[in-house]
Amino acid sequence: MAKIIPFKAVRPTRSKVGLVASRSYDSYTLDERDSRMSYNPYSFLHIINPGFKYDQKLTGEERYRLVRNRYLEFKEDEVFIQDDKPSFYVYRIEDRFDQVFNGIIAASSALDYEKDIIKKHEDTLEKKEKLFKTYLKTVGFNAEPVLLTYPDNAVIKDIIIETQDAFPEYEFTMTYRDTHYLWKIEDETKIQAIQKEFETINTIYIADGHHRSASSYLMSKDDLANEKKSYNFFMSYLIPESDLRIHEFNRLIKDLNGLTKEEFLIQLDSIFRIENRGELPYHPSKAHHFSMYLDGEFYSLYLRKTIYKFENELEKLDAQVLYKTILKPILGIDDLRNDERIKYIHSRNEAVTLKTEIDSGNFKIGFGMVSATIHQMKAIADAGLKMPPKSTYIEPKLRSGLTIYEY
Structure with missing residues (x-):
C-alpha cells in the first residue's frame, strides 16, 4: 500500500x-x-x-x-x-x-x-x-x-x-x-x-x-x-x-591496462565473437551484443553464452556483463564509481561524443550497449540486488x- x-x-x-x-x-x-x-x-x-x-x-x-x-x-x-x-x-x-x-x-x-x-x-x-x-x-x-x-x-x-x-x-x-x-x-x-x-x-x-x-x-x-x-x-x-524512458550509458576507458591492441583483442576473443566493422558505426540492437570503438574502427561483440552464466537477474544486465567480462578482469577497473580511467556518456550523445573523445586521444576505447528495460530494473529491485552505477539514463x-x- x-x-x-x-x-x-x-x-x-x-x-x-x-x-x-x-x-x-x-x-x-x-x-x-x-x-x-x-x-x-x-x-x-x-x-x-x-x-x-x-x-x-x-x-x-x-x-x-x-x-x-x-x-x-x-x-x-x-x-x-x-x-x-x-x-x-x-x-x-x-x-x-x-x-x-x-x-x-x-x-x-x-x-x-x-x-x-x-x-x-x-x-x-x-x-x-x-x-x-x-x-x-x-x-x-x-x-x-x-x-x-x-x-x-x-x-x-x-x-x-x-x-x-x-x-x-x-x-x-x-x-x-x-x-x-x-x-x-x-x-x-x-x-x-x-x-x-x-x-x-x-x-x-x-x-x-x-x-x-x-x-x-x-x-x-x-x-x-x-x-x-x-x-x-x-x-x-x-x-x-x-x-x-530508459536509455543506456556508454563507457569510455582511458587505456588498455598495459595491453597492446592485439593482446587485448585476443583476450576478448575467448568471451565474445568479434567482427571488425571498419569506420561504419555499429549500434547493437539486442541484449548481450555490444559495440566497441578502438583505433578508429568499430567492432561488434557478441557474448559467448556458453562461457558466461546468468545466475540471477543482475547477471543478465548488459552493464553488469560488460563489467564482469571486460572492465574488471581485462581492463582492471574495479571501482566503477571512483576510477578516473572510466567516463560515462548517455546514449543521447553517443555517436558523436564517443568517437570524438577517442579520436582526440582523451580516451583509448569505448563500449556501447542496448538500454535496460523497465522489467529488468524491477526484477533487479525485487530481488534486492543493485545495478552498477550509470546503468540507466532515465x-x-x-x-x-x-x-x-x-x-
Missing part, C-alpha cells in the same frame, strides 16, 4: 516560472551556469549557487546557510508564492523528441522507503546521503522531486486526463525546446480517489533520485521527525511505467524550482 499525500507547494509566480525553472545543477557546464546566472536574475541557479553573488566558491554548511538566505529572498520578493490548500500537481512534459510524460507531483512516505514499498535498484553512498540530509535540514526545502514509477492505472490516468482539460497553472517552453505544463488538484474527492488507487499498489520504484530519497528517509528517522511531520514525507513525481529529466516542498 503506497501512501502519498497532497502538500502546499511553494511555486514561482506564473509570470516568472519560465525564468526560475532550471535543469539540475550538475547538468550545466561552469560556463553555462555563469552565463545563465549573469543574464537571468530569477534563475533557481542563484539559490543553489549563492556564492555567485560574491564571486566565491562556497562549500559545506556555509553554502547551505546562504542557499537558505537566497531562497528566503525569492519568497520576500514574491518570486515564490505558497499555495493555500494542500494539492496534488499534474505535471506534463513534452520534449523536443516528441516524447510526452504525464504524472503527479505529491509527497511520498519515507516509511514506504523503509518498508521496501518504494524499491531501489541502485546503491547509494552513505557519505553523500548524510551530506544531503544536512543540506535539507539546513535549507529547509527540497526543490527537485524524486522520480518514482508505478504500474499503469486506469483510474489515475483518467483523473490526469480530466485535469488537463482545464487551463493550466503553467505553460512554458525552455531553451532546450521542452514544454512544461502544471495543473493543481485541490478537489478533495479527486485527491481521495488518487490516494485510494495508490493504496492498492503494493510496490513503486525509484527511477531517479536514490540519494535524495535515502537522505529524506534519514531525516524521517531524526528526533525532530516527531515534531515536524513534513520530515516523514518527500516530494516525488510519480509517472506510470509506460511513460518512463527520462523525464525534471526541472528544479517548479514546485518546492518545505520541511
Whole structure:
C-alpha cells in the first residue's frame, strides 16, 4: 500500500516560472551556469549557487546557510508564492523528441522507503546521503522531486486526463525546446480517489533520485521527525511505467591496462565473437551484443553464452556483463564509481561524443550497449540486488524550482 499525500507547494509566480525553472545543477557546464546566472536574475541557479553573488566558491554548511538566505529572498520578493490548500500537481512534459510524460507531483512516505514499498535498484553512498540530509535540514526545502514509477492505472490516468482539460497553472517552453505544463488538484474527492488507487499498489520504484530519497528517509528517522511531520514525507513525481524512458550509458576507458591492441583483442576473443566493422558505426540492437570503438574502427561483440552464466537477474544486465567480462578482469577497473580511467556518456550523445573523445586521444576505447528495460530494473529491485552505477539514463529529466516542498 503506497501512501502519498497532497502538500502546499511553494511555486514561482506564473509570470516568472519560465525564468526560475532550471535543469539540475550538475547538468550545466561552469560556463553555462555563469552565463545563465549573469543574464537571468530569477534563475533557481542563484539559490543553489549563492556564492555567485560574491564571486566565491562556497562549500559545506556555509553554502547551505546562504542557499537558505537566497531562497528566503525569492519568497520576500514574491518570486515564490505558497499555495493555500494542500494539492496534488499534474505535471506534463513534452520534449523536443516528441516524447510526452504525464504524472503527479505529491509527497511520498519515507516509511514506504523503509518498508521496501518504494524499491531501489541502485546503491547509494552513505557519505553523500548524510551530506544531503544536512543540506535539507539546513535549507529547509527540497526543490527537485524524486522520480518514482508505478504500474499503469486506469483510474489515475483518467483523473490526469480530466485535469488537463482545464487551463493550466503553467505553460512554458525552455531553451532546450521542452514544454512544461502544471495543473493543481485541490478537489478533495479527486485527491481521495488518487490516494485510494495508490493504496492498492503494493510496490513503486525509484527511477531517479536514490540519494535524495535515502537522505529524506534519514531525516524521517531524526528526533525532530516527531515534531515536524513534513520530515516523514518527500516530494516525488510519480509517472506510470509506460511513460518512463530508459536509455543506456556508454563507457569510455582511458587505456588498455598495459595491453597492446592485439593482446587485448585476443583476450576478448575467448568471451565474445568479434567482427571488425571498419569506420561504419555499429549500434547493437539486442541484449548481450555490444559495440566497441578502438583505433578508429568499430567492432561488434557478441557474448559467448556458453562461457558466461546468468545466475540471477543482475547477471543478465548488459552493464553488469560488460563489467564482469571486460572492465574488471581485462581492463582492471574495479571501482566503477571512483576510477578516473572510466567516463560515462548517455546514449543521447553517443555517436558523436564517443568517437570524438577517442579520436582526440582523451580516451583509448569505448563500449556501447542496448538500454535496460523497465522489467529488468524491477526484477533487479525485487530481488534486492543493485545495478552498477550509470546503468540507466532515465527520462523525464525534471526541472528544479517548479514546485518546492518545505520541511
